[in-house]
Amino acid sequence: MDKVYLDNAATTKIKADLVRESILNYYDNINCSPGRGGYQDSLAAGRIILDARQKIADLFNVQDIKQIIFTHNITYALNMGIKGILKAGDHVITTTMEHNSVLRPLKSLEKKNLIKVDYIKCDKKGRLKPEQIEAAINDKTKLIVLTHASNVSGTLMPIKAVGKIAAKYDIYYLVDTAQTAGIYELDFENLKADFLAFTGHKALMGPTGTGGFAISKKMATELEPLIEGGTGSKSDLAEQPNFLPDKFESGTMNTMGINGLKAGVEFIQETGIKNIRTHEQKLAKIFLAGLKKIPEIKIIGPANLKEQVPTFSITAGKRDLGQLSYELDNKYNIMTRSGLHCAPLAHQTLSTFPAGSLRFSLGYFNTEKEIEYTLNALKELL
Amino acid sequence: MDKVYLDNAATTKIKADLVRESILNYYDNINCSPGRGGYQDSLAAGRIILDARQKIADLFNVQDIKQIIFTHNITYALNMGIKGILKAGDHVITTTMEHNSVLRPLKSLEKKNLIKVDYIKCDKKGRLKPEQIEAAINDKTKLIVLTHASNVSGTLMPIKAVGKIAAKYDIYYLVDTAQTAGIYELDFENLKADFLAFTGHKALMGPTGTGGFAISKKMATELEPLIEGGTGSKSDLAEQPNFLPDKFESGTMNTMGINGLKAGVEFIQETGIKNIRTHEQKLAKIFLAGLKKIPEIKIIGPANLKEQVPTFSITAGKRDLGQLSYELDNKYNIMTRSGLHCAPLAHQTLSTFPAGSLRFSLGYFNTEKEIEYTLNALKELL
Structure with missing residues (x-):
């Protein structure tokens, strides 16, 4: 892909x-x-x-x-x-x-x-x-x-x-x-x-x-x-x-x-903003459901689309998240961001400080196929 | 042109x-x-x-x-x-x-x-x-x-x-x-x-x-x-x-x-910066010589290429310089700037406050032909 x-x-x-x-x-x-x-x-x-x-x-x-x-x-x-x-x-x-x-x-x-x-x-x-x-x-x-x-x-x-x-x-x-x-x-x-x-x-x-x-x-x-x-x-x-x-x-x-x-x-x-949000939430729903099925993954934050935008932070047990982000890019061409995301107090609040999290943030031009592909990549890597 | x-x-x-x-x-x-x-x-x-x-x-x-x-x-x-x-x-x-x-x-x-x-x-x-x-x-x-x-x-x-x-x-x-x-x-x-x-x-x-x-x-x-x-x-x-x-x-x-x-x-x-400057100064020399030949024009500033960059401010007797700039644009497609150039104390120093001046600022991609054309336009308008 x-x-x-x-x-x-x-x-x-x-x-x-x-x-x-x-x-x-x-x-x-x-x-x-x-x-x-x-x-x-x-x-x-x-x-x-x-x-x-x-x-x-x-x-x-x-x-x-x-x-x-x-x-x-x-x-x-x-x-x-x-x-x-x-x-x-x-x-x-x-x-x-x-x-x-x-x-x-x-x-x-x-x-x-x-x-x-x-x-x-x-x-x-x-x-x-x-x-x-x-x-x-x-x-x-x-x-x-x-x-x-x-x-x-x-x-x-x-x-x-x-x-x-x-x-x-x-x-x-x-x-x-x-x-x-x-x-x-x-x-x-x-x-x-x-x-x-x-x-x-x-x-x-x-x-x-x-x-x-x-x-x-x-x-x-x-x-x-x-x-x-x-x-x-x-x-x-x-x-x-x-x-x-x-x-x-x-x-x-x-x-x-x-x-x-x-x-x-x-x-x-x-x-239409509503149509943009509807599309993003459709993708987010698939992604969130998929993340929940991967036992190694812990979702940081609400994990509930009514309480959040289509941005998801995860941890994966003791896995180094920088390494995981690198492998997603290197093996699958999937671009994500690991670390503290310029928000140290947020990570302290979410109990992910100082190791940080791996973040997936969706946009309007993402597709269902891309989301499925990303979930598969995560399954293969974890 | x-x-x-x-x-x-x-x-x-x-x-x-x-x-x-x-x-x-x-x-x-x-x-x-x-x-x-x-x-x-x-x-x-x-x-x-x-x-x-x-x-x-x-x-x-x-x-x-x-x-x-x-x-x-x-x-x-x-x-x-x-x-x-x-x-x-x-x-x-x-x-x-x-x-x-x-x-x-x-x-x-x-x-x-x-x-x-x-x-x-x-x-x-x-x-x-x-x-x-x-x-x-x-x-x-x-x-x-x-x-x-x-x-x-x-x-x-x-x-x-x-x-x-x-x-x-x-x-x-x-x-x-x-x-x-x-x-x-x-x-x-x-x-x-x-x-x-x-x-x-x-x-x-x-x-x-x-x-x-x-x-x-x-x-x-x-x-x-x-x-x-x-x-x-x-x-x-x-x-x-x-x-x-x-x-x-x-x-x-x-x-x-x-x-x-x-x-x-x-x-x-x-x-090469030197080549850029040489080209701009060649144009500036032509422009300055031409300006000096138009009796209605007063050059504000050194009017001497050793003492200045290729930016020239002029006044033209009682001519409204905003109008002159407009005519240069409207009749000849020549883009200049009249007014105070965000430098009120400079205009006070140069005795052009508050009416301001009409500014011609040359660049590397200007040509001799453009300079001659501009001088002709000024002659026609003044």
Whole structure:
């Protein structure tokens, strides 16, 4: 069999055909800076950015397209949301299931004694009860940071219930959608989120170098930009403009990447998020049932499709998982990822620290045949 | 005539053929995250990053490839270099010819009363005398920030002489090479720079979404990362690794863009920087001579190829320069940029504030015929 790619939680390798076309269309026909020059090609580059902003605003139900900010990956977006809003004395609530792109910015502010952080411990399947968040709130709590789904166990978090709590206490609410945008409906207004960070190159099917965030107007007023510079606006001022989106978008945009991302979002809208999820869950059901039949395998996390995205972590007794991942690649052309997946506290929570797990993350372009083939490979290797 | 692109100071529109091929080669054959998974395609993505790092280290004569850090544009690099090193009480020296990507980060730290900045006033042609820098040094001076060439008038700055001064007083030295990397030889060691910021999408011919910096090991130890997150290394730690390059590279890299940038640098090395500059200067000589013959035109800046890069700003009496730029595009397909070019203090220095100038910035793929055609268009319009 040809290559089987099961590392979609890192980057989607197979994307909609339109994404490749859009990248090339920009490169061959436009290939210049948007919003800087007044010539036709520069205006066309500007329209790409505008269209992409509109598509993403529609996808996440954000009222004003200016609330969509592009960054170069979701890590930048998360750093901007976290470091730009927190001041000395603030308290933050997050969970042990977060990625290092959330933990490391928080840890560095903690280490400087600027903030205090409660890392709410999730259960052994990575699950969080909303009331755990509520119980941790104090009068210094400025921000709640929560991933929509774990990148290790796939566990879905109660983002809507936590949004209600954040709104009730008037606390800024940041949701990390790295593992769900493009597969799950995300309604920014309804979630009562202030900051929804998204990645471009995973299920949204954009190329690398894309991502960003949606931000509430309230948080946008208070959030300080981490990066300042040329915006092509208010160029008479040596100070950053204070309006959206320019306040948070400095320097030449990755217009080539954003045109690819726009095409990815178009594909998702045309295909329908529900249809994408239905297909992925059909594959996930087969995979999960198959995994359960292999006695050597222990599934880490819910092992229940209602409680997780189609990302599965396993251990296999005393088998070295790096070696197992290597053999899957080397003998079967199956691409997976072993280790700690940049989420050490999640692995501690799931009792897979420090050895980690072997992760299989499914995507829309995977097929039933590939899933069966992978299960067979596992049976042969174990 | 087909389109004539004279906005190379913003982005090079026409790049080496190999750049397009490399972007597609990554997209079609690799298209996954580097350094995260252990499978063949992920390792291939990792090799791209490694090769690109090596190529850029060679280009700038940087000893250890780990000293090369990729960011998503030069604005991010400059913000990292400036905001990551300055502490309360520090003094900074820069010039009035800098871009907003330098001015705005400095202004925001000044506004918070954290730092003091001397903006050394350059002369009416944008020129700086190194002794002006030396005279501004005091015992709090932590950093000197200097562009290699103005993006408005093209004026070259005495980066080598200032490097000697910085070394003499043991002050960190940051050089912004946005307008010169790929056209002028840049020797990091010889310049005695601590931080050399570069953009990928201008003369280095990479696609948008690329850039970065070279950093001295001394400054790297002290510089705090502005962005922290997953690095694929030390994933057991919820703290950012403190080694190069991971300390400053978080989140999924723009491997597609970096593969294009690598190809751009290869093209430059094969063609030879000197040959590139010779060709650009041949065009610049024709253009400058032609401009001087049009009585309505006033050339802003040195108007002397020994003192500037092939970027020319003009005014034309009372003519609206936005209108003139529009007519060049609309009637002649010539792409230029009018306005303030994200450099308000430079325009104040050059006495072109607030109306700005009309900028023509040449690139390696421009031709003599295009230059003659542009001069004719200007004659017809003025």
